[in-house]
Amino acid sequence: MSRAVSRRDVTRWMLSASIGGLAAAKLRADVTVFPGAASKVDFEPVRRRILQTVAGGDATGVAVAVVQDGRIVWEEGFGWADQKAGVKATQHTPFTLASITKPFTATTLMTLVAEGRLSLDEPANRYLRGCKLVGTSRTEQAVKVRQLGAHVSGLPGMYESYEVNEAGLVLSPEALLRAYGRLAYPPAAGYEYSNIGFAALHAVASGLTETEFGLLMHRRVLAPLGLNDSFFGSDTVRVQSGAMRYDSHGRLIPYYTTSTPASGELYASAHDLALFALLNMHRGAKGQSAVLSAQSIEELQKPVFTGPSGVATTFGWFRSETASGVPFFFKTGGDPGVANRMCFVPSKGLACVVVTNRSNTAELAYSVCDEVLAKYLPDWRRPEEDCGLPAKSFVATPEWKGRWRGLLEGGGAKMPIELDIESDDAASLAIGGDRAEAITRLRSEGEAFTGLSTGKIDAPDAVRTGARTLQIKLVLREDRVAGRVLAVAGDPNVKNVSLPFVITLSRR
Template identity: 60%
Template sequence: MRTLLSVSAGSFLPAFEGGSNDPNTSVSAHERPNFESVRSLIFQAIAHGKATGVAVAVAHGGSIVWEEGFGWANREAGLKATARTPFTLASITKPFTATTLMTMAAEGKLLLDDAANKYLMKSGIQGANENADAATVRLLGAHVSGLPTMFEGYDRDEAKLALGPGELIRNYGRLAYSPGSCYEYSNIGFAALAVIASNLTGMDFGTLMTQRVLKPLGLRDSFFDSSVARLSAGAARYDPSDNPIPYYTTSTPASGELYASAHDLAHFAMFNMKNHLPRRAPILDDRWIDELHKPVFVGPSGVATTFGWFTGHLESGASVLFKNGGQPGVATSLYMLPSENLACMVLTNRSDGRELCSEVCNQVLASYSPEWRQPEETAGPSSAAFVVTPSFSGRWMGTLVNDDAKMPVRLNIESSDSATLALGDKPAERITGMQSEGVAFTGVSTGGIDSADALRTGAKTLKIKLISHEGKLVGRILATAGNPDVKNVMLPYVITLQRPSE
């Protein structure tokens, strides 16, 4: 480990001092904070077994002022992390997906405020709980279309089980909530955006993103993971105990399967801050970049979703544009202060890297802007103890659907701390962890769902989220299983409940 740390420090010091491997990048060493304390923080995390590989970049004033890699990108292969190592971005893929769609909007191929179903064709969103045509393209990219959350990873032996994007929308593309009314982080929404883009162009989405975003912006280290030949150059993924996680893909590639280096991500940040860099094609003019960043849904804390991003504000009113990513073996962060033309990004290949990402970005950004405060990472409401109200109390009956499942559901909310859920003809199970999230009721129960995916994965822990809508309770049940640090699944099933007639 000492050898690795010394090599890491020596190999990348030139970039820290002002050098760059990219001839198109002008790296300024003037008026730059001293990053030694941040480097020490990362070295200590690696030495104490709290990180495996880390890559950092800082962009300021239209150039990269620091980029460096630390530790192992792939320890088993002897591959060290550098500023040019491609890491899985996880959900930082989403701004790239949104940018791909925005290039099509700029060309007049689609309208962001059109119904998504206008472009989804045979893979249309279904409106089990609301009019599906109210789910627009823009709402899909802002996590407020009404589609629920979802995640599943497939190892190499399971890859054949992964659904194509169109089939996934047909199986799981049902609205759980009224479009625009409720924030829920939705990977399915970005799968739908990929289907729209492919329908309009006839191209595989990874190829489309490469042609429209990655190549024009000169992001040579970046690739969609359908580029199998390039995977060996990318960072492997590790669990919190520093054990390698076998390679996997996910159920929604357009939401999280882009690989990029810290160097490339810095250039993407500079593009988003309207720096017109030499030898970079102007894929969007300033008007369309503004459209990417325009708030769509503002949460209680003031954090808002945009088309692919989140945005918050400092006390002075200065805007913060950001996106984080996390999944087994991945934790990533990107924060931008456009008013300062400043961005910090951290990529790690560990499930538990989120805290380190935050510490690094917070130190870097505070060294430039003393008022820096990290925004909340969600536009959703905070949780509180559930207090039963007449709109939720009592007995409810209805149906659960998705993935060919169609099951009777019985819910009984007796009090603020007592409720049960029954699926099909099974006995009722107690709901624990009852909470309120804004206007939503949430809780956890258990039960078997008669769908192919739930049976295959053994997903029997049920996470419930319901809101009151026109005298009914509508929402979803997530059937979950596994360890989110290693391998896990969250399958969404839409439910509509009403009071039984007496």
């Protein structure tokens, strides 16, 4: 946890970060170097670049941790956890993890698997109480627990953030699934990054244990691993100790929560993420309790769906390989005021973690990981956290051309919808009784048709947020078209919303 600092501390840090003193900067007293863990590489060039970025006003707070041969060899904080209060960022500052929460959620579920209370390859609806996933032709019964954590369940994407005065709008996982837990695609048919899948895992775990999810994660993962800087967002007292979040201009973002906390509301330090990496590399740190067996960790890391780039999803992670075929796992986290990166290479006992508290620092986090890992692995290459198919020009084949009619459902909406595809670059969408709006940016992603349009969806959340920009993704299934529309609004660097509505269409 970060401590308040004196005026002398602030002055000393600012002097050490000045451009003139960078060349001579050495590891300072607040940098932890572990006994017997001498590094094979020099981190000074990386430190210099981070210091320059902070001093130049392009980052607010940054923390880094590196694991080599199963030991933490470097960890350090830069800049500010709370700039106004003068609280420094350190290796023990809890940062919001955003989507790096997902592997922790998957690990929590895996402890239930290890006890025999849950199977990753059983239908998720078997474990969901008071809410069920909804599909067509019994596709909902084909959704496996494992697929929920690997973004191939058929559930669409979703995101919404809530400020303090909007707390009454936050739905429980069960209520959220009743509103938005509809399959847009058949399970395992393709990849779509889905926070709703982790809301379903949240509901499964809480239902099986009758325990609040944050407490469950603390008892089963955080406490046994000695992750003392880490806590779930439901711990409102400790949240106040976390790093503040800033937009791309360095302005403070008001505190917010999200619609799917199990997908993105864990707080953890760089130090704790390094310890978590050790667990996932089968190299538990001294004093850590056994959380999962080697077999259970292998289940977490087993590829579930592999995209055309060779990147695969697992139950909570993404998997890739270096140019020479060395497997590694990674996860990013990005929300307003959050840009994080975590990578680990089990066969090398090597990991790098970078956490930041600003919207525009994703490239910094990614490039620091790349620079560190390339020092150990010359054939390191940065993977994309995406298993989707590349976009290409849309071709209006006879199977697609024509008028389609059906329903748009979800979030309380049930509205007639009409799709008209005239040519490769001309299509329109009409919702309810409103006039048809043009679809722009027509593209194909494999068999899917994608595009952008506008329209008013008569659903409480869409009306409240003014979400009228529509992101369309549809697939042909025999004589039908099915898929989703995401109604989006807001600024992704500050506050935004993406609400999913499922579409089923037949020829007119």
